[in-house]
Amino acid sequence: MISYVLRRLGTSLVLTVLVSMITFFLLSTSFDGIVRSILGTGATAATVQAKKAEMGMDRPVIVQYLDWLLHALKGDFGVSYFTSQPVGTAVADHLTVTLSVVVVALFLTAVISVVLGVLAASRGGVVDRLTQVASLFGYIVPNLLLAIGLVVVFAVKLDWLPATGYTPFAESPGRWLASITIPVIALMVGGIANLSAQIRGAMIGELRKDYVRTLRTRGISPRSIVLRHALRNAAGPAFTVLSLEFIAMLGGALIIENVFALPGIGSYSFNAALQGDVPIIMGLSLFGVLFIVGVNLIVDIVNGWLNPKARQQ
Amino acid sequence: MTRIRSNGPRARFRALPVAITASALLTLTACGGGTTGSSSPGAESLSLAIQSTPNSFDPTQLTDGQAGYVWGALYDTLLYTDNKGKLEPNAAESWKYSSDGLNLTLKLRQGMKFSSGAAVDAAAVKATLERTMATPGAQQGQLASVKSVEAPDATTVVIHLKQPDGSLLATLSMAAGVIGDPATMTQKSTALNPVGSGPYVLDKSSVTGTTYVLKRRADYWNVKAYPFQSVTVKVIQDPTASSNALQAGQINAGPAAPENSAKLKATGYKISPLKATAVANLVLADRAGSILKPLADPRVRQAINMAFDRPKIAEQLLKGAAQPTLQVFNPAGGAYDPALEKTYPFDPAAAKKLLAEAGYANGFSVTMPGFIYTKAFEPTVTQALDDIGIKVKWTPVPAQNNFSAITSKKYPMFLFLDGLSISAREAGNNFTPGGFLNPFHSTDPELTELLGQAAGELDPAKSGAAYKKVNEFAVKDAWSSPISFLGNSWATKGVVYLGDGSNTLSTIRAFGISD
Numbered sequence A: 001m002i003s004y005v006l007r008r009l010g011t012s013l014v015l016t017v018l019v020s021m022i023t024f025f026l027l028s029t030s031f032d033g034i035v036r037s038i039l040g041t042g043a044t045a046a047t048v049q050a051k052k053a054e055m056g057m058d059r060p061v062i063v064q065y066l067d068w069l070l071h072a073l074k075g076d077f078g079v080s081y082f083t084s085q086p087v088g089t090a091v092a093d094h095l096t097v098t099l100s101v102v103v104v105a106l107f108l109t110a111v112i113s114v115v116l117g118v119l120a121a122s123r124g125g126v127v128d129r130l131t132q133v134a135s136l137f138g139y140i141v142p143n144l145l146l147a148i149g150l151v152v153v154f155a156v157k158l159d160w161l162p163a164t165g166y167t168p169f170a171e172s173p174g175r176w177l178a179s180i181t182i183p184v185i186a187l188m189v190g191g192i193a194n195l196s197a198q199i200r201g202a203m204i205g206e207l208r209k210d211y212v213r214t215l216r217t218r219g220i221s222p223r224s225i226v227l228r229h230a231l232r233n234a235a236g237p238a239f240t241v242l243s244l245e246f247i248a249m250l251g252g253a254l255i256i257e258n259v260f261a262l263p264g265i266g267s268y269s270f271n272a273a274l275q276g277d278v279p280i281i282m283g284l285s286l287f288g289v290l291f292i293v294g295v296n297l298i299v300d301i302v303n304g305w306l307n308p309k310a311r312q313q
Numbered sequence B: 001m002t003r004i005r006s007n008g009p010r011a012r013f014r015a016l017p018v019a020i021t022a023s024a025l026l027t028l029t030a031c032g033g034g035t036t037g038s039s040s041p042g043a044e045s046l047s048l049a050i051q052s053t054p055n056s057f058d059p060t061q062l063t064d065g066q067a068g069y070v071w072g073a074l075y076d077t078l079l080y081t082d083n084k085g086k087l088e089p090n091a092a093e094s095w096k097y098s099s100d101g102l103n104l105t106l107k108l109r110q111g112m113k114f115s116s117g118a119a120v121d122a123a124a125v126k127a128t129l130e131r132t133m134a135t136p137g138a139q140q141g142q143l144a145s146v147k148s149v150e151a152p153d154a155t156t157v158v159i160h161l162k163q164p165d166g167s168l169l170a171t172l173s174m175a176a177g178v179i180g181d182p183a184t185m186t187q188k189s190t191a192l193n194p195v196g197s198g199p200y201v202l203d204k205s206s207v208t209g210t211t212y213v214l215k216r217r218a219d220y221w222n223v224k225a226y227p228f229q230s231v232t233v234k235v236i237q238d239p240t241a242s243s244n245a246l247q248a249g250q251i252n253a254g255p256a257a258p259e260n261s262a263k264l265k266a267t268g269y270k271i272s273p274l275k276a277t278a279v280a281n282l283v284l285a286d287r288a289g290s291i292l293k294p295l296a297d298p299r300v301r302q303a304i305n306m307a308f309d310r311p312k313i314a315e316q317l318l319k320g321a322a323q324p325t326l327q328v329f330n331p332a333g334g335a336y337d338p339a340l341e342k343t344y345p346f347d348p349a350a351a352k353k354l355l356a357e358a359g360y361a362n363g364f365s366v367t368m369p370g371f372i373y374t375k376a377f378e379p380t381v382t383q384a385l386d387d388i389g390i391k392v393k394w395t396p397v398p399a400q401n402n403f404s405a406i407t408s409k410k411y412p413m414f415l416f417l418d419g420l421s422i423s424a425r426e427a428g429n430n431f432t433p434g435g436f437l438n439p440f441h442s443t444d445p446e447l448t449e450l451l452g453q454a455a456g457e458l459d460p461a462k463s464g465a466a467y468k469k470v471n472e473f474a475v476k477d478a479w480s481s482p483i484s485f486l487g488n489s490w491a492t493k494g495v496v497y498l499g500d501g502s503n504t505l506s507t508i509r510a511f512g513i514s515d
Helices: A002-028 A031-039 A045-054 A061-073 A087-123 A125-140 A143-157 A173-207 A210-217 A222-259 A265-275 A278-306 B016-031 B068-074 B122-134 B239-247 B258-266 B298-306 B310-317 B338-342 B348-357 B378-387 B399-407 B423-431 B445-456 B460-476
Strands: B045-050 B079-081 B087-089 B092-097 B103-108 B146-153 B156-161 B200-202 B211-216 B230-235 B253-255 B270-284 B322-324 B364-370 B390-396 B413-419 B480-492 B495-497 B511-513
Touching: A002 A061, A002 A278, A031 A045, A031 B399, A061 A278, A087 A125, A087 A173, A087 A222, A087 A265, A087 A278, A125 A173, A143 A173, A143 A222, A143 B239, A173 A222, A210 A222, A222 A265, A222 A278, A222 B239, A265 A278, A265 B399, B045 B239, B068 B200, B068 B211, B068 B230, B087 B092, B103 B122, B122 B146, B122 B156, B239 B253, B239 B258, B258 B270, B258 B480, B270 B298, B270 B495, B298 B348, B298 B480, B310 B322, B310 B480, B338 B460, B364 B378, B364 B413, B378 B390, B399 B413, B423 B445, B423 B460, B445 B460, B480 B495
Parallel strands: B045 B230, B045 B253, B364 B390
Antiparallel strands: B079 B087, B092 B103, B103 B156, B146 B156, B200 B211, B211 B230, B253 B480, B270 B413, B270 B480, B322 B480, B495 B511
């Protein structure tokens, strides 16, 4: 198990360095344009050259990358080209907002999906059909559309929830909850559709297996069979889907944060990309890679622990 | 979604999703004191939405766009442009040019203080200007005509120029005219929370890039010009989001997109439309025909000007928040000439005839850069030019490369949306050899003469007539094909918008408390 984890860690590290290097090299083709947009329209060629020299952009790209990497290894990710805010602070600030929304959405997605999936699989009939219809609905309604609809009803018409913005938890837990409510609902609908269908399928598969019949003949209560035995066995694949949902939600946050003017990672990275704020883009992409690699690593380890066969892959 | 799911037959589970996702949160919201009650701005405060994130507050890195709502509150400028577009004294009480226009003497007001308590004096002005001139940044180019700065005494600043500069006074009312604190200006903290000489200081509750909370200084010399105790500037990029924030009462001033105006009016907002704040201009840059030969012929450039049905574009494509035009000069400024609007009526047949006369009966092809902001115009421009025989191909350009694409000399023509400014600056950007909207450095002896005369006229009130001649030349010789002025609207409730579009600078002095 330890060598398995070490191998996974090793490949993750290589992947992280590779992605950051590719990102940097892709950005390097825009360095000239970025300097011009920092300097604005009045800049002369001489000013552009001077600024490039000041920013170290007159050096070979590989040298610039290694410089960035060495500083990053020491925990220095530089400052934003435009606002002068340190990258670490900026990413952490915006990350808090995104994670507040995504983690709550993910938790609710997991809870609701398990409830719906288990109910649909174990009861069948009308419950099952209703769940499937709801799931289909959740699948086809884009979360952007849903978000806009919810804002119009709950924020603009009824004035129950704020239409835009984010209140930190520390400032006011009540207002924090209010500020994330609609974004959370908008984000989790697609996830529930996906995950509940997955759990339903896995549960039906489990409930048809021989060991369930054996348990029944031994007089174990149906409730115990469903929740303690079948659900545990169905949980592995569901966990993988949930981890994918986590990553998908981070992507969905990009759109949702724009609609609600939430200062999260999504809208922030969009801006940084538009402006060509290299330190911020590098910081965000590094975080993104580490995050996805981290989630995958956890999934692999959990799967390896659940299923020893996976460790040999 | 949750409602449908909750229709499951088991009562036990029926309420579950709703309970978790809505009711519980709503109840807690109520406990938290509601949302609009605690966060909605009161009469003494201004809370406005802007779309772009302010840059660093280092005086050398300021930008003149919407960021001015924030830095303009933190820093005093030497002069000030009022809501009617007139230059007024500010930190400088008076100013005087030498007869040759090469020395500008500014007299500073006494008793001004930085937020740190230090005195604002001529030495601070000199230090700021010199640092801006020496530091690559958005403001460096604005002071290109300045040779040196002197501070003979605490209240006198003398700016020596390399050549007369008709736009210098206006420049000193913008970002290049701010007064930084010499003691802290070069420190890192200045970029995020500067010691300024302006009416407000940045509050701790500000979040860089998201929300800027400004608190009024009691010891500011001109405190009566700033009626709001506190100003909150929120960065909201999505127009629908800012419209929602207005309707929900989270802000009391914000941009109103044409499609949202009616809704906002219905909820009690006053809509102040500004007819022209920018111009959509098809720059016919390669006037010497160095990479696209046809453009060297004025008849071709004139034909292009005849290809657009401008009133229809303003009405249908731009939803009426626009004004058809053939000129790049601010209609509120002295260089604008209504008579010139009749120069090129929409006439594709005449345009084709002109092209044939120039030897391009079969038309020609051109590649133009596609920017994010040109997307909406691209089909219309393509169609209009195609109708007179010019085939357009658009090459998408990433946002951060906008300026470098324009200045790369790769594109003989390009569509540019330019914010309106003062005549001298508009002429400089569009028609001088070094202007960024003149990437092929086109010149013409007649135009050079006219530009020289205009730049030599140092009285802003008189320079309009001189720039009118520049404008006339540019329209007649078809240096570009402007399509439309673009307007925007402010929606306000509890506060008023005082501007009429004459001053295109972003300043919180355009807002007042409503009666």
